[in-house]
Amino acid sequence: MNLTKAEEGKEYIISRLDTEDEEMNSFLFSLGCYSGEPVTVIARRRGSCTISVKDGRYSIDNQLASAIII
Numbered sequence: 737m738n739l740t741k742a743e744e745g746k747e748y749i750i751s752r753l754d755t756e757d758e759e760m761n762s763f764l765f766s767l768g769c770y771s772g773e774p775v776t777v778i779a780r781r782r783g784s785c786t787i788s789v790k791d792g793r794y795s796i797d798n799q800l801a802s803a804i805i806i
Contacts, residue, residue, distance in 0.1 A: 739785065739801035742777045748806035750775055755803040767794055769804055 742748055750773045755761050768790040769775065778786040784797045 737806055739775070739777060739787065739804045739806060740798055742806060744777050744779060747774050747776045749773070750804055750806060752805045753803055754805050760800065760803060764800065764803065767796075768792065775804065775806065 738754070739748075750769060750771055752771055753761055753764055753769065755764075764770070773789060776788040778788050778793060780786075781795075784795050785801050786793060786795050787801075
């Protein structure tokens with residue numbers, strides 16, 4: 737399951753990143769999205785969602801959210 741299907745307010749553990757795009761992979765890693773890291777979907781908007789990773793909150797589009805497998 738990926739973050740686009742995650743329930744709001746529930747903490748999940750990232751199992752892997754499902755992308756072959758090295759730039760996208762590096763960007764997600766810079767946000768703190770990597771295997772074993774907890775992530776929470778705070779809110780959903782049309783075409784994007786707000787997530788909490790480590791001590792930060794980020795708004796990511798659905799393409800990035802679908803690459804984060806929980």
